[in-house]
Amino acid sequence: MKTKGLFLFILLTGTIVVNAQNGNFHQRTVEERVKAAHEKLDSVFKFDAVKQTKIDSAFATYYREQDKIREEFRSSGERPDRETVMAKMQPAIEARDNELKTILSEEEFKKWKGEIEPSMMQRRRQQ
Secondary structure, three states, rough: OOHHHHHHHHHHHHHHHHHHHHOOOOOOOOHHHHHHHHHHHHOOOOOHHHHHHHHHHHHHHHHHHHHHHHHHHHHOOOOOOHHHHHHHHHHHHHHHHHHHHHHHHHHHHHHHHHHHHHHHHHHHHOO
């Protein structure tokens, strides 16, 4: 029985590695990414439902734009470097941040930019 379990584990691990190398790794949906941002912010701030809905909407808009940009690169066949991607993403990031500035207090926004956003990027790189 242990051999069968080990075999299944190796088979599953191999499948995941092959899919990841082929670029078939699961891209989280907009809703999954909004939920992750929501949970991260909720762990630091306790926003009321109205404010949280506005924040979730800002992230949903940002993640949809992010997906459009990724799709543009995929459909063009380009394999852009990090600087090219960041340059293309900058307007979407600025739009998200401008919207968040209208929702969050100055102190909350500073905490978002200085602590929360960097920790989300760090987590994403580790996955």
